[in-house]
Amino acid sequence: MSSDQQPLLRVRDLVVEFNTEAGVARAIDGVSFDIYPNETVGLVGESGCGKTVTGLSILGLIPSPPGKIVQGSIEFMGRDLVSLPEEELRNIRGSEISMIFQEPMTALNPVFTIENQMTDVLTRHQGLTRRQAGKAAIEMLDKVGIPIPEQRIKEYPHQLSGGMRQRVMIAMALSCGPKLLVADEPTTALDVTTQAQVLEQISLLQDEFHMAVILVTHDLGVVAETCDRGIVMYCGNIIESADINSLFNHPRHPYTEGLLNSIPRLREKKVDQLPIIPGRVPDLFHLPEGCRYGDRCNRVTDQCRQTAPLLQSVTEHTAVSCFHPVTQTSG
DSSP states (O other), rough: OOOOOOSOOOOOOOOEEEEEEEEEEEEEEEEEEEOOOTEEEEEEEEETTTTHHHHHHHHTTTTTTTTTEEEEEEEEEEEEEETTTTHHHHHHBBTTTEOSSSSSHOOOOSSHHHHHHHHHHHHHHHOOHHHHHHHHHHHHHHHHTTTSSSHHSSOOOSSHHHHHHHHHHHHHHHHHHHHEEEEEEEETTTTTTHHHHHHHHHHHHHHHHOOOOEEEEEHHHHHHHHSEEEEEEEEEETEEEEEHHHHHSSSSSEEEEEHHHHHHHOOOSOOOOOOOOSSSSOTTSSSSSSSGGGGGGGTTHEEEHOOOOEEEEEEEEEEEEEEOOOSSSOH
């Protein structure tokens, strides 16, 4: 991306809280990042780190109650989505910003055919007649690699395989030519071959529609293959942001380094077991005063335990939230 290019999406100081019987859980705590046109950004981290909540926040889909955006802005092409009336947000959602949800079997309505669900999107956002929408839906199903789309469009979700349901979700998300796609674990529960096909399909359609993609995933292998940049989240915070080459070849945060070292790979010497990150993610109701990764970190100091580090740039394309960043790759 050129230095003078304007972000398509600008998230600043985003805070999302959930009111529960156990108290208030701050799932997202001061998250800021930019997404540029036509780029693919991987949002990565362990389960529960805030990846999906961040994606849902962009589309205004945080379940309320119990969830609520309590602070920050999400600016998309000059409009703050947080302050937009719901009707205006509906016009943007599905048209200019789309989402592929994590589990297609629950995201698709089981009592409606694929045709019913796809044509609803096209008639609402594109102003097409039912006949025009049906034809456009068939063309879109064909683009995402579904065989005999004229037949499949008449079927119900339970009649399709997991890979086909995921392709239907992609077709629905891209049917209106969005400028931004949020793909939440789009290859979950798919076999390796189907996973590769789905990711390739998203990449090809990204080029065709000239859209940006936020890929929400815990799979670093997927990030390495498909993304331009990686944003690593931990316990509701962004702890590292970097271009893919820097992230994988020179991780700066000890957590990122730990994630990369724990990936199975062909090694020159035999190892008895894979490296692991000790401990576990802190409880959102009892967060530590200082660095949230401190109890699991082998570089922790008193400074880390007392003060939470801020995300700061260390190179032109890398920012890290750590008082003692990694200076060279140890894995």
